Amino acid sequence: AYTDLLSGTSEQGEVEVEPYGVRVYAV
Numbered sequence: 001a002y003t004d005l006l007s008g009t010s011e012q013g014e015v016e017v018e019p020y021g022v023r024v025y026a027v
Helices: none
Strands: 014-017 023-026
């Protein structure tokens, strides 16, 4: 999964660890 914090788009249903150490749950 991939979460783009700049555009706010993501794939669904997976938890990712961003380069800044923030865990983002892609809903």
